[in-house]
Amino acid sequence: xxxxxxxxxxxxxxxxxxxxxxxxxxxxxxxxxxxxxxxxxxxxxxxxxxxxxxxxxxxxxxxxxxxxxxxxxxxxxxxxxxxxxxxxxxxxxxxxxxxxxxxxxxxxxxxxxxxxxxxxxxxxxxxxxxxxxxxxxxxxxxxxxxxxxxxxxxxxxxxxxxxxxxxxxxxxxxxxxxxxxxxxxxxxxxxxxxxxxxxxxxxxxxxxxxxxxxxxxxxxxxxxxxxxxxxxxxxxxxxxxxxxxxxxxxxxxxxxxxxxxxxxxxxxxxxxxxxxxxxxxxxxxxxxxxxxxxxxxxxxxxxxxxxxxxxxxxxxxxxxxxxxxxxxxxxxxxxxxxxxxxxxxxxxxxxxxxxxxxxxxxxxxxxxxxxxxxxxxxxxxxxxxxxxxxxxxxxxxxxxxxxxxxxxxxxxxxxxxxxxxxxxxxxxxxxxxxxxxxxxxxxxxxxxxxxxxxxxxxxxxxxxxxxxxxxxxxxxxxxxxxxxxxxxxxxxxxxxxxxxxxxxxxxxxxxxxxxxxxxxxxxxxxxxxxxxxxxxxxxxxxxxxxxxxxxxxxxxxxxxxxxxxxxxxxxxxxxxxxxxxxxxxxxxxxxxxxxxxxxxxxxxxxxxxxxxxxxxxxxxxxxxxxxxxxxxxxxxxxxxxxxxxxxxxxxxxxxxxxxxxxxxxxxxxxxxxxxxxxxxxxxxxxxxxxxxxxxxxxxxxxxxxxxxxxxxxxxxxxxxxxxxxxxxxxxxxxxxxxxxxxxxxxxxxxxxxxxxxxxxxxxxxxxxxxxxxxxxxxxxxxxxxxxxxxxxx
Numbered sequence: 001x002x003x004x005x006x007x008x009x010x011x012x013x014x015x016x017x018x019x020x021x022x023x024x025x026x027x028x029x030x031x032x033x034x035x036x037x038x039x040x041x042x043x044x045x046x047x048x049x050x051x052x053x054x055x056x057x058x059x060x061x062x063x064x065x066x067x068x069x070x071x072x073x074x075x076x077x078x079x080x081x082x083x084x085x086x087x088x089x090x091x092x093x094x095x096x097x098x099x100x101x102x103x104x105x106x107x108x109x110x111x112x113x114x115x116x117x118x119x120x121x122x123x124x125x126x127x128x129x130x131x132x133x134x135x136x137x138x139x140x141x142x143x144x145x146x147x148x149x150x151x152x153x154x155x156x157x158x159x160x161x162x163x164x165x166x167x168x169x170x171x172x173x174x175x176x177x178x179x180x181x182x183x184x185x186x187x188x189x190x191x192x193x194x195x196x197x198x199x200x201x202x203x204x205x206x207x208x209x210x211x212x213x214x215x216x217x218x219x220x221x222x223x224x225x226x227x228x229x230x231x232x233x234x235x236x237x238x239x240x241x242x243x244x245x246x247x248x249x250x251x252x253x254x255x256x257x258x259x260x261x262x263x264x265x266x267x268x269x270x271x272x273x274x275x276x277x278x279x280x281x282x283x284x285x286x287x288x289x290x291x292x293x294x295x296x297x298x299x300x301x302x303x304x305x306x307x308x309x310x311x312x313x314x315x316x317x318x319x320x321x322x323x324x325x326x327x328x329x330x331x332x333x334x335x336x337x338x339x340x341x342x343x344x345x346x347x348x349x350x351x352x353x354x355x356x357x358x359x360x361x362x363x364x365x366x367x368x369x370x371x372x373x374x375x376x377x378x379x380x381x382x383x384x385x386x387x388x389x390x391x392x393x394x395x396x397x398x399x400x401x402x403x404x405x406x407x408x409x410x411x412x413x414x415x416x417x418x419x420x421x422x423x424x425x426x427x428x429x430x431x432x433x434x435x436x437x438x439x440x441x442x443x444x445x446x447x448x449x450x451x452x453x454x455x456x457x458x459x460x461x462x463x464x465x466x467x468x469x470x471x472x473x474x475x476x477x478x479x480x481x482x483x484x485x486x487x488x489x490x491x492x493x494x495x496x497x498x499x500x501x502x503x504x505x506x507x508x509x510x511x512x513x514x515x516x517x518x519x520x521x522x523x524x525x526x527x528x529x530x531x532x533x534x535x536x537x538x539x540x541x542x543x544x545x546x547x548x549x550x551x552x553x554x555x556x557x558x559x560x561x562x563x564x565x566x567x568x569x570x571x572x573x574x575x576x577x578x579x580x581x582x583x584x585x586x587x588x589x590x591x592x593x594x595x596x597x598x599x600x601x602x603x604x605x606x607x608x609x610x611x612x613x614x615x616x617x618x619x620x621x622x623x624x625x626x627x628x629x630x631x632x633x634x635x636x637x638x639x640x641x642x643x644x645x646x647x648x649x650x651x652x653x654x655x656x657x658x659x660x661x662x663x664x665x666x667x668x669x670x671x672x673x674x675x676x677x678x679x680x681x682x683x684x685x686x687x688x689x690x691x692x693x694x695x696x697x698x699x700x701x702x703x704x705x706x707x708x709x710x711x712x713x714x715x716x717x718x719x720x721x722x723x724x725x726x727x728x729x730x731x732x733x734x735x736x737x738x739x740x741x742x743x744x745x746x747x748x749x750x751x752x753x754x755x756x757x758x759x760x761x762x763x764x765x766x767x768x769x770x771x772x773x774x775x776x777x778x779x780x781x782x783x784x785x786x787x788x789x790x791x792x793x
Contacts, residue, residue, distance in 0.1 A: 008267060008301070008371070008372035009259055009267055009269065009287065009299045009300065009301050010299065010300065010301075010306045010307065010312065010372075011297060011298075011299055011306070011307045011311070011312055011315050012055060012056075012286060012298040012299055012300040012305045012306060012307055013055050013056040013057065013297070013298050013307060013311075014295050014296070014297050014298075014311075014315070015047060015056065015057050015295065015296040015297070015298070016294070016295060017045060017059055017296075018037065018039040018041050018043070018045070018294045018295075018296070019039070019041040019294060020039050020040035020041040020069075020294055021039060021040045021275070021277060021290075021291070021292045021293075021294060022037050022038070022039050022277060022278065022290025022291060022294060022295070022296055023038055023039060023040060023069070023070065023071050023072065023277050023278060023290065024037065024038040024070070024071065024072040024073040024089075024277075024278050024290070025037050025038075025073070025278045025279060025280040025288050025289070025290050025296070026073045026074050026075050026087075026280055027075070027280050027281065027282055027283055028046065028075055028085070028087075029075060029077065029078055029084065029085040030078070030084040030085060030101070031048050031060070032283070033048065033049040033282065033283055033284060034046055034047060034048045034049070034060065035047055035057075035280060035282055035288055036073050036075065036087055037073070037288075037290055037296055038070040038071070038072065038073040038089050039069075039070060039290075039294070040069040040070070040731065041069075041070075041294075042064065042066050042067075042068065042069060042070055042091075042689075043062055043063060043064055043070065044062070044063035044064075044070060044073060044087065044089050044099065045059050045061065045062050045063070046059070046060045046061035046062075046063075046087075046101065047059055047060065047296070048060045055305065055307065055308075056298075057296075057298070060101075061101055061104070062104055063087065063089070063097070063099045063104055063105075063106075064104050064105065065097045065099070065104075065105055065106040065109070066089065066091035066092075066093050066095065066097060067091075067093040067095075067646075067686075067689075068091055068092035068093040068688070068689055068728070068731075069091060069092040069731055069732075070089050070090070070091045070092075071090050071091055071092060071116060071117060071118045071119075072089065072090045072117065072118055072119050072120045073087065073088065073089045073090075073120065074087075074088050074120040074121055074122050074128075075087060075088075075122060076088055076098070076122045076126055076128065077122060077124075077126075079126060082100065084100070084101055086098050086099065086100060086107070086126075087099045087100075087101075088120050088122065088128055089120075090116075090117030090118065090119070090120050090130060090132075091116070091117060092116045092728055092731065094111070094113045094114060094115060094116065094117060094132070094134075095109050095110065095111055095113075095117065096109065096110040096111075096113075096117055096120070096128070096130055096140070097109050097110075098110065098143075108143050110128075110130075110140055110143065110145070112138055112145045112148075113130065113132040113134050113136070113138065114132070114134040115132050115133035115134040115155075115724055116132060116133040116724075116728070117130050117131070117132050118131060118132060118133060118155070118156075118157055119131040119156065119157060119158050119159045120159070121159045121160045121161045121168075122161065123161035123168075125141070126141060126142070127139065127140070127141050127161065128140040128141070129159045129160075129161050129168055130159065131155075131156030131157065131158060131159040131170055132155070132156055133155040133156075133724065134155075135150075135152050135153060135154060135155060135156060135172070136148050136149060136150050136152070136156065137149040137152075137156050137159050137168070137170045137180075139168070139183070147183040149168070149170060149178075149180050149183060149185070151178055151185045151188075152170065152172040152174050152176070152178065153172075153174045154172050154173035154174040154195075154758065154759065154761075155172060155173045155195075155764070156170050156171070156172050156173075157171055157172060157173060157195060157196060157197050157198070157764075158170070158171035158196060158197060158198050158199040158209070159171070159199065160199045160200065160201050160207065162201060162204055162207070162221070163201065163203075163204045164204035166181060166182065167179060167180070167181055167186075167204075167221065168180040168181075169199055169207060171196030171197070171198070171199050171209055172195070172196055173195040173196070173761060173764075175190070175192050175193065175194060175195065175196065175211075176188050176189060176190055176192075176196070177189035177192075177196055177199070177209055177219070179221060187221075187223055189209075189219055189223060189225070191217060191225050191228075192209065192211040192213055192215065192217065193211070193213040193215075194211050194212035194213035195211060195212040195761065195764070196209055196210070196211050197210055197211060197212060197235065197236060197237050197238070198210040198236065198237060198238045198239045198250075199239070200239040200240060200241045200248065201241065202218070202241055202245050203245055204221075205220060205221050205222075206218065206219065206220055206221070206226075206245075207219055207221070208239050208241065208248060209239075210236035210237070210238070210239050210250055210252075211235075211236060212235040212236070212767075214230065214232045214233060214234060214235070214236060214252075215228055215229065215230055215232075215236075216228070216229040216230075216232075216236060216239065216250060216260075217229070227263065229260065229263070229265070231258055231260075231265035231268070231353070232250065232252045232254055232256070232258065233254045234252055234253035234254035235252050235253040235254075235767055236250055236251070236252040236253075237251055237252050237253065237275070237276070237277050237278065238250065238251050238252075238277065238278045238279050239279070240279045240280050240281045240287070241281070242281055242285070243281075243285075246261075246262070246263075247259075247260060247261045247262070248260050249279050249281070249287050250279070251276035251277065251278065251279045251289055252276060253274070253275055253276075253767060255270050255271055255272075255273060255274060255275075255276060256268050256269060256270050256271065256276060256353070257269045257271065257276060257279065257287065257289050257299065258353070259287075265352075265353070266352065267352050267353070267371070267372070268352055268353025268368070269299065270319060270353075270368055270379045271289070271291055271297065271319070272293065272315075272318045272319045272321075272322045272380075273291035273292045273293035273295070274292050274771065275291060275292035275767075276289055276290075276291045276292075277290050277291060277292065278290045282298070284302075284305075285300075285301070285302075286298050286299060286300040286301075286302075286305065287299045287300075316377060316378075319377070319378070319379050319380065320377075320378035320379065320380065321380070321381075322379070322380035322381075339357055339358060339359040339364065340358055340359065341358060341359055341360075342358055342360060344356065344358050345358060345367060345376045348369070348374070349369025349371075349376065350369075351369070351371070352369060352370065352371040352372075353368060353369065354368065354369040355367070355368055355369075355379075356368075356369070356376065357382065363381055363382075364381070364382040365378060365380075365381055365382070366378070366379050366380050366381070366382055367379060399419070401419040401420060401421055402420065402421045402422050403419070403420045403421075404417055404418070404419045404420075405417070405418040405420070405450075405451075407433075407447070407450075416433075418433050418447070418451075420451055426448045426451040426452050429448075429451060430447035430448040430451060433447060434447065479606045479607070479609075479610055479651045479654065479655055494527065494528060494740070494744075494780045494784075526747075526787050528743075528744050528747060528780070528783070528784045528787060529744050529747035529748040529751055529784070529787070529788075530708070530711045530747065530748040530751040530752075531704065531707075531708050531744055531748050532708040532709075532711050532712075532748070533708065534661070534662075534664030534665050534670070534705045534708065534709075535661065535701050535704055535705060535708075535741070536617060536661055536662045536664070536665050537613060537658040537661060537662060537698070537701070538614075538617075540574075540578050540610075540614050542571075542574050542575060542578055545574065545607050545610050545611060546567075546570075546571050546574065546607075548607045549567065549570070549607040549608065549611075550567060552604040552607065553567065555604075556600070556601075556604060557601065560600055560601065560604075562597065566593055566597075569589065569590050569593055570590070570593060570594060570597065570608075570611060572584065572590065573586050573587075573590040573591070573593075573594060573611065573615060574611050574614065574615075576618070577614050577615045577617065577618040577621065578614060585620060586615070586618060586620050586621050588624070591615075591620075591621055591624050591625065594608070594611060594612060594615060594621075595625065595636075598612050598639065599639070602643070602648065602649055602652055603649065605643075605652065606649075606651045606652055606655060609643070609652060609655035609656065609659065610655060612655075612659055613655055613658045613659040613662055614662070616659055616662045616663050616665070616666070616669060617662050617665045617666075619666055622663065622665065622666030622668050622669045623666065623668045626663055626666065626668040626669040626671075626672045627668035627669070627671060627672055633668070633672040633675075634672075634676070636672070637660075637672060637673070637676045637679070637680065640656040640659055640660055641656075641679060641680065641683045643655075643656040644656045644657065644683050644684065644686075644687060645683075645686075646686050646687065646690070650690065650692050650695060653687060653690065653692075653695055654692070654694050654695045654698050657684065657687070657695065657698035657699055657701075657702055658698050658701075660673060660680060660684075660702055661698060661701045661702050661705055664705040664708075664709065670709055673705075673706070673709075674706075674709055674710075674718075677706060677718055677721065678721065680702075681702075681703070681706065681721050681722070681725050682721075684699050684702055684703070684725065685724075685725045685728055685729070687699055688725075688728050688729045688731070688732050688733070689732050693734070693735035693737075693738065696729070696732075696733045696734075696735050696738035697735060697737050697738045697741065699729060699738070700726075700729060700733065700737075700738040700739075700740075700741035700742045700745065701741055703722055703725050703726050703729065703741075703742060703745045704741050704742070704744055704745040704748065706718075706722050706745075707719075707722050707726075707744075707745040707746075707748040707749045708748055710722065710749070711748050711749070711751065712752075716755055716756070716759070719749050719753070719756050719759070720759055722745065722749050723746070723749055723756070723759060723760050723765065726742045726745050726746055726749075727764070727765055727768060729742055730742055730768055730769065731768075736775065736777075736778055736781050737778075739772060739781055740778070740780055740781045740784060743769065743772065743781065743784045743785050743788055744784060746760065746765060746769070746788050747784065747787060747788045747791060750788070750791050750792060751791060757791060757792055760792060761792055765792065766789060766792050769785050769788060769789070770785075770789065772785040773785050773786050773789065
């Protein structure tokens with residue numbers, strides 16, 4: 001290792017601590033050798049080096065205060081007031097928080113941006129420069145915004161303050177860099193062919209920029225581009241310059257840290273994480289990088305600080321076990337039959353970081369040439385890029401099955417696994433599944449039909465019984481849930497999984513052909529977007545709703561307790577809005593009682609909200625509550641928004657969101673929500689970080705309904721808000737149904753609208769959703785994602 005110590009950079013340590021992607025890093029003034037990291041887990045952390053001979057870093061301080069993901073960080077230089085300096089962080093909550101090392105909460109918060117603050121830079125005298133998705137940069141001093149720099153037409157991804165002359169730089173998704181002086185744009189730099197993602201100062205006369213176009217450029221402030229550097233194969237996210245002002249490092253979406261010396265990429269270090277978001281140079285010359293796996297890794301040229309042989313081997317082993325999707329762009333088209341075998345690795349590489357693919361049995365393996373070690377290092381297995389055949393058997397709980405389906409019977413419950421072999425009786429399998437999971441036997445026919453449809457009828461068991469189901473039992477009341485329709489699910493609707501398109505939230509989500517884990521399908525035509533008709537939540541079990549309402553009414557405070565007459569009126573209303581064939585129509589009195597009762601105490605109001613959620617679909621109720629009187633519509637909207645506060649009860653949040661979604665079923669409701677869009681979507685965005693999949697599905701549906709209503713309209717500001725909320729939601733949503741609906745919303749917003757497409761790309765949507773292209777369970781997620789990316793090409 002001695003030769004490597006003087007020239008080649010190796011891993012020094014890996015630092016766990018953050019729970020999500022590490023998005024920003026900055027070397028600190030105090031303590032010596034410390035640095036700061038920020039993460040999507042909403043925290044900032046200060047790390048200090050361990051005392052020799054221990055390697056690594058220890059967390060010294062944790063900062064909280066942002067209400068959403070933290071995107072960037074910078075250090076404000078020490079002053080007489082703050083001799084240890086300050087730490088500034090920017091977040092998806094549109095705020096900038098400024099911290100000391102003395103307390104975890106912010107010293108103060110800077111408000112003014114209208115969207116995510118994604119970049120920060122500090123200058124002399126405590127000046128702070130921020131950039132945001134709202135297309136502006138702002139200059140802050142003494143806790144106040146001194147000026148707003150306007151001129152970019154897309155998100156401002158990068159800002160820096162030059163050391164002299166009072167000059168500032170901003171880089172944008174509009175592909176340009178602007179030079180500012182005294183709040184005026186002095187010069188615009190053009191040359192990059194895609195979003196500018198990072199800037200780094202070389203001197204008071206020179207700077208670097210990096211871009212999604214995979215290039216790094218060196219500029220003079222006078223406007224000339226003096227050099228262009230190529231080596232990365234995907235988006236480049238960050239740059240950091242060594243003290244000599246010539247050498248630098250870069251990181252990007254191609255999983256690499258690249259070290260540039262004397263104008264050439266000297267070394268490529270691949271990491272076992274898809275996105276290498278950020279980097280910084282530490283005071284001792286080491287390099288810290290943050291990635292999408294939540295780890296910070298430090299690399300060094302100094303032999304004494306290199307990781308132990310065991311840790312280096314562990315890092316290499318972790319890297320070799322990663323899977324590489326050719327869709328990330330750095331491996332090219334792969335034809336397995338044309339690949340060489342392992343003997344191809346006997347030939348040395350031509351340059352550090354060179355990638356070579358080989359065929360090993362039925363697998364494709366990727367190797368990278370390391371000049372430091374003079375050998376090929378395995379960097380992962382390639383998936384999705386070959387004709388390899390995988391076993392048809394699926395392992396579940398220690399046994400192999402022909403199929404393992406993911407089933408979601410009720411929206412309020414967890415997903416469940418249904419294993420099945422073609423030699424099994426589908427009816428007996430369905431019965432055992434329901435019994436094991438303590439589910440109502442009312443689902444028997446539907447589950448059995450689902451198995452038959454999705455195994456293509458390959459059953460060897462006895463014929464299904466024609467007699468009535470002998471099993472008994474009833475389901476518990478779950479807000480917003482209902483009795484399944486029993487419709488077969490062989491031809492899947494992308495939203496419901498049912499055989500017909502009903503806009504309802506499906507009874508067995510994940511059960512249609514588009515959800516089948518057994519096989520994926522390719523979509524040659526776009527069946528997903530633009531979607532302009534409202535998606536609503538239709539499920540209902542009137543008996544259970546009324547039973548819960550009566551139960552809670554019995555214990556309600558005296559002034560809220562309802563008479564049996566009022567309960568009867570509400571029940572008649574519920575029946576009339578749930579049954580399309582009902583002869584009785586909702587009366588004015590019933591609608592008035594529903595509105596009054598919807599103001600019950602928040603701990604007992606949820607069954608009333610369930611009735612409201614169903615009632616607003618009825619044309620008469622929709623007109624009365626959403627717009628019979630303009631003030632009535634605003635009152636309904638404000639009431640629902642009050643139930644959606646971040647500290648509110650999850651059941652109320654979910655039902656309020658679903659009610660808003662269902663308002664789109666009538667023209668009055670649609671007009672109301674379009675008029676109240678800014679307030680509604682802003683409050684909905686506050687719920688992105690709530691860990692509740694049903695809230696996420698409802699939130700995604702609301703964004704989708706807005707996108708559908710705005711399709712074909714010229715209101716760019718409204719579309720920008722839809723894109724912003726969808727993008728923020730995709731940062732935290734895990735449930736695939738919610739992801740799917742957000743993808744449809746994105747597709748609907750950008751379809752046939754070049755301006756909206758440019759805006760979406762400026763917000764980084766392309767790289768944000770790329771990870772969903774290979775999702776096959778459910779297949780509709782991957783299919784829809786590919787179609788959205790096609791729109792954004």
